[in-house]
Amino acid sequence: VVTGIGDDAAVLRIPSGHDVLVTTDFTIENVHFRREWQRPRVVGWRCLARGLSDIAAMGGEPQAAFLSLALASDVSQRWVDEFLKGLLELAKKHKVPLAGGDTAQSASGIQADIVVVGSVPTGKAVLRSGAKPGESIYVTGELGGSAMGLARLREGLPLGAELSRHFRPEPRLEVGRWLRQRGIPSGMIDLSDGLSTDLEHICEESHVGAELEMDAIPRARAGRGKGRYVGMDYALHGGDDYELLFTSRRPVPSKVAGVAVTRIGRITASAGMRLIDADGKVNRLEAHGWEHFRNLGSL
Amino acid sequence: VVTGIGDDAAVLRIPSGHDVLVTTDFTIENVHFRREWQRPRVVGWRCLARGLSDIAAMGGEPQAAFLSLALASDVSQRWVDEFLKGLLELAKKHKVPLAGGDTAQSASGIQADIVVVGSVPTGKAVLRSGAKPGESIYVTGELGGSAMGLARLREGLPLGAELSRHFRPEPRLEVGRWLRQRGIPSGMIDLSDGLSTDLEHICEESHVGAELEMDAIPRARAGRGKGRYVGMDYALHGGDDYELLFTSRRPVPSKVAGVAVTRIGRITASAGMRLIDADGKVNRLEAHGWEHFRNLGSL
Numbered sequence: 193v194v195t196g197i198g199d200d201a202a203v204l205r206i207p208s209g210h211d212v213l214v215t216t217d218f219t220i221e222n223v224h225f226r227r228e229w230q231r232p233r234v235v236g237w238r239c240l241a242r243g244l245s246d247i248a249a250m251g252g253e254p255q256a257a258f259l260s261l262a263l264a265s266d267v268s269q270r271w272v273d274e275f276l277k278g279l280l281e282l283a284k285k286h287k288v289p290l291a292g293g294d295t296a297q298s299a300s301g302i303q304a305d306i307v308v309v310g311s312v313p314t315g316k317a318v319l320r321s322g323a324k325p326g327e328s329i330y331v332t333g334e335l336g337g338s339a340m341g342l343a344r345l346r347e348g349l350p351l352g353a354e355l356s357r358h359f360r361p362e363p364r365l366e367v368g369r370w371l372r373q374r375g376i377p378s379g380m381i382d383l384s385d386g387l388s389t390d391l392e393h394i395c396e397e398s399h400v401g402a403e404l405e406m407d408a409i410p411r412a413r414a415g416r417g418k419g420r421y422v423g424m425d426y427a428l429h430g431g432d433d434y435e436l437l438f439t440s441r442r443p444v445p446s447k448v449a450g451v452a453v454t455r456i457g458r459i460t461a462s463a464g465m466r467l468i469d470a471d472g473k474v475n476r477l478e479a480h481g482w483e484h485f486r487n488l489g490s491l
Numbered sequence: 492v493v494t495g496i497g498d499d500a501a502v503l504r505i506p507s508g509h510d511v512l513v514t515t516d517f518t519i520e521n522v523h524f525r526r527e528w529q530r531p532r533v534v535g536w537r538c539l540a541r542g543l544s545d546i547a548a549m550g551g552e553p554q555a556a557f558l559s560l561a562l563a564s565d566v567s568q569r570w571v572d573e574f575l576k577g578l579l580e581l582a583k584k585h586k587v588p589l590a591g592g593d594t595a596q597s598a599s600g601i602q603a604d605i606v607v608v609g610s611v612p613t614g615k616a617v618l619r620s621g622a623k624p625g626e627s628i629y630v631t632g633e634l635g636g637s638a639m640g641l642a643r644l645r646e647g648l649p650l651g652a653e654l655s656r657h658f659r660p661e662p663r664l665e666v667g668r669w670l671r672q673r674g675i676p677s678g679m680i681d682l683s684d685g686l687s688t689d690l691e692h693i694c695e696e697s698h699v700g701a702e703l704e705m706d707a708i709p710r711a712r713a714g715r716g717k718g719r720y721v722g723m724d725y726a727l728h729g730g731d732d733y734e735l736l737f738t739s740r741r742p743v744p745s746k747v748a749g750v751a752v753t754r755i756g757r758i759t760a761s762a763g764m765r766l767i768d769a770d771g772k773v774n775r776l777e778a779h780g781w782e783h784f785r786n787l788g789s790l
Contacts (some may be wrong), residue, residue, distance in 0.1 A: 194510060195618060198696065198767040200548035200681055201514035201609065208507055211493060214591065215500035215558045216606055223561075249499035260515045260604045262522075292513065298602070299521040305559045305593070305604040307515055310500065319494060319501045362639045382499055409728065 193256050197292040204256055204291070206311050213310035213317065219312040221301040229345045232271045234359050236278030238432075244286060244310035244363035245434040249382035251318040251372025252310035254365065256291035257283060260305040262298035275304075287363060307431035318372050323379035323398035323439040325461035330444055332364050332435045332451050335387055337412030339430020344414075356412050361434035366449035368436055377438035391465060392479035394439065403466045404457035404477060410420065428467075429480055452488040492507035492555050495590040503555055503590070505610050505746065506609060512609035514545035520600040528644045531570045531585055533658050537731075541683065542607035543662035544733040548681035550617040550671025551609035556582060559604040561597035572605075585664060594649065617671050622678035622697035622738040624760035631663050631734045631750050634686055635721040636711030638729020643713075654713050660733035665748035667735060676737035685730040690764060691778035693738065693748030702765045703756035703776060727766075728779055 194203040206212055219239040221227060230238075247254045258280065263272065263327060282291055288308070337358030343352050351359070364382070371377050381390045381400055387409070395402055411427045413419035422430075439459055446453060458470075465477035493502040505511055518538040520526060529537075539556060546553045558578065563570065582589055587607070636657030640650050650658070663681070680689045680695055684760050686708070696700050710726045712718035721729075738758055745752060759765075762777040 194614075195616065199616075199619050200545040201512040201551070201607075201616075201677075203549070203611070204511040204513060205613070206505060206511050212503040212505050212511055212608070213500040214503060214555070214557060214606070214608055216557050216591065216593050216604070218559050218561055218594055218595040218604075220561055220597060222597050240522070246499040250502070252500070256513070258513060258515050258606070260517050260521055262517055262602060292515065294515050294517050294604070296517040296519055297522050298519060300599050303519075303561060303597070303602045307513070307606050308500075309511070309513055309608070314504070315493075317494065317498075319502075320498050322562050353621070380499075424730075443763075454754070 193293045194290050202256065202258070202292040206255065209314055210311040211314050211317060213247055213250050213252045214307065214310055215243050216305060216307045217242040217246070219304040219306065223304070230359070232274035233278035233348065237274035237282050237360050239304050239306050240279045240282045241361050241363050241434055243306040243381040244288070244365060245384065247308055247310035248363050248365045248368035249380050249436060250310070250312055251316065251368045251380065252312040254286060254288045254308050254310045256309050257288050258291060258307040259293035261293065262296040262303040264298045264300050267302055286293045312330045316372060318377050318380040318395040320379055320381050320394050323394050323400050323458050323459045325400055327400060327439040327441045328455050329376055329404065329437070329439055329457040329459060330453050331410065331437050331456050332367055332453055334410045334412040335383065335433050335435065336426030336430045337414070338432035339407065339426040340412065340414050340422040352415060354419055358412060361432070363434055364436045364451060366418065367451050370448050371438065376440050376442050376444060378440055380436060380438035383433040383435045383437055384431055387427065387437065388428045388429050388465065388477055389479040390437055394437065395465060400464060401460040401463045402457060403460055403468060406467055406469045408454060408484060410452065410454045492588050492591045493499040495588065501557070501591040503608060505554065508613055509610040510616060512546055512549050512551045512611055512632045513606065514542050515604060515606045516541040516545070518603040518605065520602070529658070531573035532577035535574035535600050536581050536659050537770050538605050539578045539581045539735055540660050540662050542605040543587070543664060544681040544683065546607050546609035547662050547664045547667035548679050548735060549609070549611055550615065550667045550679065552668065553585060553607050553609045555608050556587050557590060557606040558592035560592065561595040561602040563597045563599050563601065566601055595616050615671060617676050617679040619678055619680050619693050619696040620697050622693050624699055624758050626677055626703060626738045626740045626758045627754050628665065628703070628736070628738055628756040628758060630709065630736050630751055630755050631666055633709045633711040634682065634732050634734065635725030635729045636713070637731035638725040639711065639713050639721040647690050651714060653718055657711060660731070662733055663735045663750060666750050668736065669747050675739050675741050675743060677739055679735060679737040682728055682732045682734045682736055685728045686726065686736065687728050687764065688778040689736055689778055692766060693736065700759040700762045700764060701756060702759055702767060705766055705768045707753060707755045709751065709753045
């Protein structure tokens with residue numbers, strides 16, 4: 193960042209021989225969060241995590257973040273301070289400067305739009321469109337924790353330490369970079385809409401199909417002690433996990449940058465998605481992530 | 492744009508030897524526009540014009556735009572189509588691809604956030620901080636038309652052709668580039684908040700003061716035939732003109748890229764802003780642009 197906040201535009205110097213990555217993500221009150229359910233620090237953290245996760249999914253390096261924030265007059269200064277604290281905590285962790293943005297009065301509620309600009313060596317961005325039949329499908333971390341947490345909030349139940357952790361997702365920047373540097377992923381996406389929906393994005397962009405092995409899908413745990421696995425529905429369709437989903441024909445270690453990587457299925461030439469259960473029975477897998485768990489009605 | 496809409500992030504290839512410019516601007520219903528006052532096409536045009544104008548004020552070249560759009564369920568598809576039509580009309584005019592963005596459900600009303608990414612030769616971005624005592628102050632085009640138009644809308648009066656034109660401002664990209672290529676502007680800003688407020692931004696960032704000659708300020712015309720000049724208050728404090736304000740010690744032509752350029756005053760070593768009237772009387776000039784004309788209450 194050469195010139196940040198305080199001019200008409202920010203000026204960034206991207207390393208030569210690099211492409212520029214740009215991603216924007218809205219965080220809207222009563223759509224993506226509720227003021228009475230989530231602490232402002234968590235909302236701020238998640239707001240930036242969404243953008244960083246997109247850069248991770250390209251195998252890129254974040255260079256700067258920009259926050260546009262619209263606030264209704266009933267939003268307290270304390271809420272804003274805590275929101276920024278959470279956002280800047282994550283920014284600092286990944287050494288991403290907040291280089292600008294916009295503030296505005298909102299007619300009602302809170303609307304935040306986060307922009308993250310990143311870089312990746314020229315031509316090396318990992319797209320969704322590179323998956324090929326016969327390749328394996330991998331996922332980082334554990335799935336379904338965030339959706340399960342949301343379900344508990346909706347029922348007025350406490351989250352517990354395990355699920356709280358899922359509300360502060362770690363964008364997988366180091367994993368994405370490590371994989372890209374070794375040319376491992378042919379296609380990659382981050383899990384923001386839910387496994388079924390995001391896998392469908394890869395299938396559509398790559399013109400392929402996919403087969404998942406139900407038993408292999410790593411599920412988050414919830415509850416006391418070692419806890420119980422979250423329901424398969426949460427792992428398959430719950431959004432906001434911000435793990436990476438990628439395809440590869442190359443050997444992949446079971447842990448990258450301290451994060452578990454699990455093989456969960458394979459890419460097929462025939463279109464459509466299938467789910468193989470423990471008995472080997474093949475069922476059609478429908479994409480219904482975001483709409484199912486996060487739309488205005490259900491939140 | 493190497494990869495646009497449809498991946499986790501857009502991939503842009505910026506010409507080598509160039510810095511990257513990034514600007515974000517909110518356009519919010521009942522704050523920046525009213526659905527019953529402005530046609531959606533005009534709202535879309537203005538939404539992008541705000542971003543392009545920021546790039547113009549850096550002397551830059553726009554490379555791509557990104558639109559995040561949140562819509563309440565009462566917004567008609569026709570409104571969205573017309574909004575996009577207006578936005579894309581301006582994008583096409585300046586050959587700026589819409590390379591991505593985000594869409595979301597809004598809890599109420601319409602919120603749009605426009606991001607424009609541009610480029611400028613390394614180290615050549617024109618900042619607000621370069622103005623020096625003794626330099627002249629220049630402005631492009633005519634001022635106050637947009638604020639006058641808003642005042643008429645507020646009173647339920649028709650706009651007429653002249654004022655309607657001011658609601659579709661032309662971002663001064665060609666002018667900004669022409670000036671920057673010749674090393675003319677020492678400091679530059681676009682007039683979005685109003686002359687008095689934006690001049691104060693230059694003064695603060697450059698640690699200087701300014702003196703304006705009231706008679707020299709080019710005012711827009713309103714009404715039938717050749718019309719009448721808008722009131723001096725609109726020209727001094729009205730926002731949304733999207734003209735360029737710059738400082739220079741070099742000779743400046745009276746027309747650049749077909750747009751009038753007018754000398755309106757000079758930069759002083761002593762802080763503060765002063766306005767010299769026709770009789771040579773010096774008055775203190777206070778910045779009260781945006782708050783005065785565009786805040787939630789007055790709109």
